[in-house]
Amino acid sequence: MADTPATDDLDIAALAPRVRSGDRRALARAITLIESRRADHQTRADALLGDLLGDSGRALRLAITGAPGVGKSTFIEALGLHLVAAGHRPAVLAIDPSSARSGGSLLGDKTRMEELSRHDRAFIRPSPSSGALGGVSRRTREAILLCEAAGFDPVIVETVGVGQSETTAASLTDMFVLLLAPGGGDELQGLKRGIVELADLVLVNKADGALVASAQALAADYRSALGILRPRRGNWRPDVQLCSALERRGIAEAWAVAQQYRAELGSSGDIERGRAEQAREWLWREIREQLIADLTHDPGFARAIAALEADVVVGRILPTVAARRLLDQYRARRHAG
Numbered sequence: 001m002a003d004t005p006a007t008d009d010l011d012i013a014a015l016a017p018r019v020r021s022g023d024r025r026a027l028a029r030a031i032t033l034i035e036s037r038r039a040d041h042q043t044r045a046d047a048l049l050g051d052l053l054g055d056s057g058r059a060l061r062l063a064i065t066g067a068p069g070v071g072k073s074t075f076i077e078a079l080g081l082h083l084v085a086a087g088h089r090p091a092v093l094a095i096d097p098s099s100a101r102s103g104g105s106l107l108g109d110k111t112r113m114e115e116l117s118r119h120d121r122a123f124i125r126p127s128p129s130s131g132a133l134g135g136v137s138r139r140t141r142e143a144i145l146l147c148e149a150a151g152f153d154p155v156i157v158e159t160v161g162v163g164q165s166e167t168t169a170a171s172l173t174d175m176f177v178l179l180l181a182p183g184g185g186d187e188l189q190g191l192k193r194g195i196v197e198l199a200d201l202v203l204v205n206k207a208d209g210a211l212v213a214s215a216q217a218l219a220a221d222y223r224s225a226l227g228i229l230r231p232r233r234g235n236w237r238p239d240v241q242l243c244s245a246l247e248r249r250g251i252a253e254a255w256a257v258a259q260q261y262r263a264e265l266g267s268s269g270d271i272e273r274g275r276a277e278q279a280r281e282w283l284w285r286e287i288r289e290q291l292i293a294d295l296t297h298d299p300g301f302a303r304a305i306a307a308l309e310a311d312v313v314v315g316r317i318l319p320t321v322a323a324r325r326l327l328d329q330y331r332a333r334r335h336a337g
Contacts, residue, residue: 066179091152
């Protein structure tokens with residue numbers, strides 16, 4: 001990819017002000033750095049994020065999810081072009097699914113959002129999910145902070161869109177937008193309750209041509225269903241709207257709802273409280289990941305893990321007992337050290 005060069009020659013002291021100035025190439029290089037799994041890159045990424053942390057936090061963070069084929073990329077491009085025309089600088093973090101077999105990813109969102117990608121007030125960054133759960137990539141949280149530090153607002157996260165795992169995206173954004181399509185198996189009897197309960201706005205896309213009537217019926221069903229759910233944040237009641245991303249209708253109305261959401265929940269402190277809880281969750285997620293990395297990368301523990309896994313697979317020992325034995329070894333080594 002043209003805007004994701006190698007990171008070995010990056011000067012963090014020079015990169016931070018370039019990101020802060022809104023340089024899109026510098027932002028792309030910074031995201032490449034934070035996505036790297038190399039230990040030396042991770043150290044430099046931490047330094048960069050620490051430098052830019054005070055410049056983040058000012059953007060509205062939007063998650064947009066929906067089943068494959070619902071028109072997420074088309075909708076996001078239409079929304080992005082509307083935002084650009086209104087004077088905003090939107091950033092899109094598009095998460096593409098990685099192959100479980102090869103680990104590869106198509107990373108095709110710049111192709112699907114070709115018009116928006118050419119605009120100098122917008123930034124589009126496709127990233128592979130790399131096996132991360134929740135419809136996001138491993139470093140989506142950090143990428144959001146970098147986009148904010150570069151002055152982009154809103155920051156839009158387009159999730160993989162594969163089902164219930166999408167709920168993780170709600171834990172790193174302010175507003176969760178669910179995109180549906182008529183005739184796509186999203187009728188009320190197929191309601192994905194876990195996702196719908198998280199939705200702050202439901203958009204029935206493809207409300208055009210012969211699908212208008214079925215789109216209206218689907219929207220009516222979801223309005224009734226959402227009316228009995230408790231608000232996720234504050235007193236906000238999710239709205240259900242129709243739109244046609246292809247014809248670029250309903251886009252301005254959807255953005256108006258997002259602005260209303262930002263104003264109401266921002267003034268009430270609900271967005272700030274939500275971000276505080278997200279930061280706490282982020283901390284413990286990192287602790288868990290780093291502890292597991294320490295265990296699996298230690299040669300002694302790696303051998304113990306392999307032996308315990310073999311016993312678990314053939315049924316000689318319960319997984320709970322195996323986990324406890326491994327942790328007992330870890331604690332014993334820690335106390336001995």
